[in-house]
Amino acid sequence: MHDVIIIGSGPAGLTAAIYTTRANLKTLVVAGGKWGGQLMLTTLVENYPGFSEGIQGPDLMMAMRKQAQRHGAEVVEEDFTEGDFTKKPFVVKTATKSFEGKSVIIATGADTKWLGVPGEKERIGRGVSSCAPCDAPFFRNKKLIVVGGGDSAMEEALVLTRFAEKVTIIHRRDSLRASQILQQRAKNNPKITFLFNTTVEEIQGLEKVTGVKLKNNQTGKITDMPIDGVFVAIGHAPNSRIFQGLEIDEQGYIAVHNHTKTNIEGVFVAGDVHDAKYRQAITAAGFGCAAALEAERWLDSQYDTKN
Numbered sequence: 001m002h003d004v005i006i007i008g009s010g011p012a013g014l015t016a017a018i019y020t021t022r023a024n025l026k027t028l029v030v031a032g033g034k035w036g037g038q039l040m041l042t043t044l045v046e047n048y049p050g051f052s053e054g055i056q057g058p059d060l061m062m063a064m065r066k067q068a069q070r071h072g073a074e075v076v077e078e079d080f081t082e083g084d085f086t087k088k089p090f091v092v093k094t095a096t097k098s099f100e101g102k103s104v105i106i107a108t109g110a111d112t113k114w115l116g117v118p119g120e121k122e123r124i125g126r127g128v129s130s131c132a133p134c135d136a137p138f139f140r141n142k143k144l145i146v147v148g149g150g151d152s153a154m155e156e157a158l159v160l161t162r163f164a165e166k167v168t169i170i171h172r173r174d175s176l177r178a179s180q181i182l183q184q185r186a187k188n189n190p191k192i193t194f195l196f197n198t199t200v201e202e203i204q205g206l207e208k209v210t211g212v213k214l215k216n217n218q219t220g221k222i223t224d225m226p227i228d229g230v231f232v233a234i235g236h237a238p239n240s241r242i243f244q245g246l247e248i249d250e251q252g253y254i255a256v257h258n259h260t261k262t263n264i265e266g267v268f269v270a271g272d273v274h275d276a277k278y279r280q281a282i283t284a285a286g287f288g289c290a291a292a293l294e295a296e297r298w299l300d301s302q303y304d305t306k307n
Contacts, residue, residue, distance in 0.1 A: 001100050001102070002027065002074075002100065003101070003103060004024050004025050004026070004027045004102070005090065005105070006027065006028065006084075006250055007104065007105070007106050008031075008032070008106055008108040008109060008271070009032060010038065011061075011271065011288065012284040014029070014061070015064065015284075016107060016270055016288035017071075020295075021068060021071035023074045025088060027072065027073045027261070028099055028101065029068065029077075030094060031078075033078060033191065033285035036061040037100075038111075039057035039061050041057070042125055045060055046137065046243055047133070048173075049282065059111070062303065080097055083104070085168075085203055085243075085267055090267070104266070104267045105213065105269070105288075105295055107284075107288060107291070108242075109271055110238040110239060110272040112236055113232075115200055115234070119204060120230075120286060123209055123230075125167045126209065128229070131158075131279070132231055134280070136160050136164070137161055139161070140164070142212050143164065144229045144230070145167070146170070146233055147171075149169075149171035149172070150177045150233070153169060153178065154176075154178045154231035155182065161191040168192075168225075169193070170196055171197075190200065195214070195298070198216055199212060199214070199215050200230070201213045204224070209229055211224055211225055229277045238251075238276075240273055245264060246264060247262065254274050256269060259294060260294050
């Protein structure tokens with residue numbers, strides 16, 4: 001029997017584990033077969049506090065994991081398959097094991113929706129990104145493209161203009177889906193241009209991105225465009241659907257009640273699986289801290305966790 005079962009092992013999950021273990025709560029982290037979250041796919045992280053020279057994403061996650069384990073967290077590198085939150089204690093299952101917990105913190109994050117074109121996957125972190133606030137400073141005076149037509153694409157492009165020489169927004173349709181105010185800001189920015197009815201067919205380059213192959217989806221014409229970086233802004237998919245009985249909002253994120261609580265008493269949520277707005281490592285860690293504190297308080301009100 002665990003006091004807390006944390007599902008997920010990114011910044012939110014591991015921060016939560018640091019706090020729950022230091023509160024002397026028996027903690028299990030169901031980390032997943034590929035543990036560590038999106039930062040495991042990131043190279044240099046320059047905006048996480050405490051690292052003046054930056055830190056590699058995998059190194060940051062390993063440090064968090066070691067800190068949680070040093071305080072007593074048990075980490076299982078298996079994927080969550082199903083959970084029963086209809087009765088207490090809660091039951092959390094992987095493919096080979098079943099665990100019981102008095103409380104649960106869900107920190108499964110969200111996955112970037114990628115283009116799925118040749119050359120993309122192998123260049124993530126090498127010129128392909130999904131986070132302008134994270135990576136824009138690496139592209140000073142460079143020529144970049146942003147793929148997408150919604151609010152996120154406009155916001156990414158506007159952030160990039162603070163550093164880049166030129167930003168081209170590429171959208172597969174003939175009009176944008178973004179709000180009018182963001183469209184106007186992008187159109188008024190002299191560094192931003194638009195390519196409509198266009199899709200990215202391939203991302204080119206060896207060690208880093210050097211160009212893209214584009215297709216006009218009305219004429220079928222293929223062109224090569226020299227470019228230094230590709231920012232994908234076609235949305236995120238929160239890892240929420242696998243959880244039965246939890247309230248999900250219209251975007252697919254787990255609904256939050258009173259900070260980090262879900263609609264099920266004793267089940268808490270932290271990080272990108274509920275946060276559609278910020279999606280930063282530091283905010284995910286902050287949500288993990290909050291969820292851990294809320295779980296500790298709830299457990300104190302329900303059980304004698306000190307014995």
